[in-house]
Amino acid sequence: GAATAAASRPGGAAEAAGSPAQSREPRAVEQRVFVKIAPHAEKPELLARLKQLLQEHPGPVATVLFYEQQQKLLALSDDYRIKPSPTLFSDMEKMLGEGTVKIK
Known part of the structure; x- marks a missing residue:
């Protein structure tokens, strides 16, 4: 045999x-980046900037938005897969607030 x-x-x-x-x-166990969108961050222009930032860092990792107020998870399309880096995460946290970006 x-x-x-x-x-x-x-x-x-x-x-x-x-x-x-x-x-x-x-x-392989896929990592994803979870981005917490606090109520104050639910602004169309802010989310547009966030998406623009994500597209400047293309990579293999899927991005998921977590809307805190609605307790709603929104997986972004493959267009917004990113290459995680400390620079990217700090830029995202400057936009959205400290501790809003997690990779798991």
Whole structure:
């Protein structure tokens, strides 16, 4: 059987060890950036600036907005996937307030 051949190959065991996580989670565990939108930040011009900023840092990480007042999560489209960096996060927090940006 092919399975036994794979197991006897050096390195086969290591590959098998990695597979349970992958079968449960189609991709590598995906990080996302959560951006808290406080009531005072719910301004169209502010959100437009935020989106502009996100587009200046294209990357692999999805961005999710959390509207504090409505307790509502809004996942942004793939156009707003970003490359997280301390600079980007500090710019976002300058716009939206301290502690509003989390990556998890």
